[in-house]
Amino acid sequence: MHDFEYRQGKLHCGEVPLEAIAREVGTPFYCYSLPTLHRHIQAFEEPLSGVDHQTCFAMKANSSLAILTYMARHGLGADVVSGGELYRALKSGVPGEKIVYSGVGKTTGEIEMAIAAGIMMFNIESEQELEVINECAGTLEKKAPISIRVNPDVDPMTHPYISTGMRENKFGIDVEASLAQYLKARDMENIEIVGIDCHIGSQLTDLSPFIDAVQRLKMLINRLKEHGIELKYLDLGGGLGITYSDEEPPHPRDYVRAVLDAVGPLGLKVIFEPGRVIVGNAGILVTSVLYRKQTGTKTFIVVDAGMSDLIRPSLYGAYHDIRPLEDKPEAREKVDVVGPICESGDFLAKNRDLPMLGRGDMIAVMSAGAYGFTMASNYNSRPKPPEVLVDGTRYYVVLKRQSYEDLVLGETVPKAILK
Ligand code: LLP
Numbered sequence: 001m002h003d004f005e006y007r008q009g010k011l012h013c014g015e016v017p018l019e020a021i022a023r024e025v026g027t028p029f030y031c032y033s034l035p036t037l038h039r040h041i042q043a044f045e046e047p048l049s050g051v052d053h054q055t056c057f058a059m060k061a062n063s064s065l066a067i068l069t070y071m072a073r074h075g076l077g078a079d080v081v082s083g084g085e086l087y088r089a090l091k092s093g094v095p096g097e098k099i100v101y102s103g104v105g106k107t108t109g110e111i112e113m114a115i116a117a118g119i120m121m122f123n124i125e126s127e128q129e130l131e132v133i134n135e136c137a138g139t140l141e142k143k144a145p146i147s148i149r150v151n152p153d154v155d156p157m158t159h160p161y162i163s164t165g166m167r168e169n170k171f172g173i174d175v176e177a178s179l180a181q182y183l184k185a186r187d188m189e190n191i192e193i194v195g196i197d198c199h200i201g202s203q204l205t206d207l208s209p210f211i212d213a214v215q216r217l218k219m220l221i222n223r224l225k226e227h228g229i230e231l232k233y234l235d236l237g238g239g240l241g242i243t244y245s246d247e248e249p250p251h252p253r254d255y256v257r258a259v260l261d262a263v264g265p266l267g268l269k270v271i272f273e274p275g276r277v278i279v280g281n282a283g284i285l286v287t288s289v290l291y292r293k294q295t296g297t298k299t300f301i302v303v304d305a306g307m308s309d310l311i312r313p314s315l316y317g318a319y320h321d322i323r324p325l326e327d328k329p330e331a332r333e334k335v336d337v338v339g340p341i342c343e344s345g346d347f348l349a350k351n352r353d354l355p356m357l358g359r360g361d362m363i364a365v366m367s368a369g370a371y372g373f374t375m376a377s378n379y380n381s382r383p384k385p386p387e388v389l390v391d392g393t394r395y396y397v398v399l400k401r402q403s404y405e406d407l408v409l410g411e412t413v414p415k416a417i418l419k
Pocket residue numbers: 058060061079102103162199201202203237238239240273274275276277312316370371
């Protein structure tokens with residue numbers, strides 16, 4: 001369900017014609033719907049009412065300060081994976097105790113920053129990381145709260161690049177080794193064991209891998225109890241998929257209920273780290289057609305957004321629906337929609353059946369609210385696009401387009417090479 005609809009033949013976000021935003025900020029630009037965001041938060045939170053839980057939005061999906069601030073105001077916490085994300089979370093008003101810190105490569109600087117912020121817990125990914133966190137906490141004369149990210153070895157049946165909970169992935173610690181790490185952590189002076197964590201992958205459209213993971217974690221929780229280790233938190237990660245084309249992922253309500261059912265009466269606070277399901281279909285990327293180009297066998301629609309703005313099609317072969325801003329019922333054709341970047345992999349859609357598009361026409365690349373802007377780069381020295389947030393009849397430019405000066409910020413040319 002979203003708020004990007006045609007009205008009198010023009011694609012709108014809420015009450016605002018996207019064309020009007022394009023006139024003000026130019027193209028390409030990201031556009032997010034605040035009411036959709038709100039609905040998605042509600043859809044996730046509603047089945048959790050009365051349940052001891054904390055939803056920690058996975059900021060890697062979208063780290064806009066405006067969006068995070070809105071989430072913080074609605075009680076959400078954050079799942080962070082870098083000092084930069086932690087900085088953004090705190091700046092957006094997310095309290096430290098609602099922040100979980102994931103990721104395989106936390107630096108000592110980042111660890112110290114997180115301890116100082118009083119986060120809920122570090123999700124530990126390796127033995128060495130546990131040791132380093134213990135040391136850092138010692139230096140700061142604090143105790144660091146930790147959970148171990150268990151790799152439950154279940155197949156999430158998703159794209160291999162975004163599957164994380166199988167034995168061969170770099171993430172987490174396998175079940176047997178986790179027990180050993182918990183026992184080790186128990187004896188560490190500056191570590192407080194508070195939870196257990198897993199995240200098995202992203203864009204899952206089936207519930208069974210989530211349930212399998214919960215079962216495996218429960219077995220470990222029981223074994224920990226036998227060793228006298230009691231936990232406070234059960235962190236189930238994120239991963240629920242969305243509809244990009246014809247996928248039929250479970251509704252968040254069904255996901256939450258099924259997972260809670262599998263968890264049963266454990267007496268632990270349940271932590272969720274959803275990303276995509278909250279923001280994915282709340283955002284789009286709007287781009288203009290620069291040229292039509294016909295080769296012997298193909299028609300290319302060259303647009304002003306490319307893999308530097310939205311890398312998902314290039315990196316994962318991901319499908320994003322494409323809609324012209326102006327509804328064109330006439331003739332259709334099969335085209336590749338490609339960007340201006342000097343790479344053959346720079347495309348937004350391949351062999352897509354679209355209405356005839358010409359120079360100056362604008363299109364919306366749908367479902368781009370998650371892992372869109374956050375994965376944007378300056379490749380080919382292209383300024384990053386602006387971000388616009390729409391709320392009914394009003395819209396706000398929450399990030400302005402980068403300028404050429406922004407692109408060279410911080411660069412210096414050593415005098416020596418001017419000789
Ligand atoms: N928690 C952890 C520890 C994660 O690694 C992730 C995503 C999430 C939560 C949120 O997962 P979600 O609910 O969004 O599925 N760039 C890829 C997705 C990478 C996901 C990485 N981890 C894409 O564009 O599809």
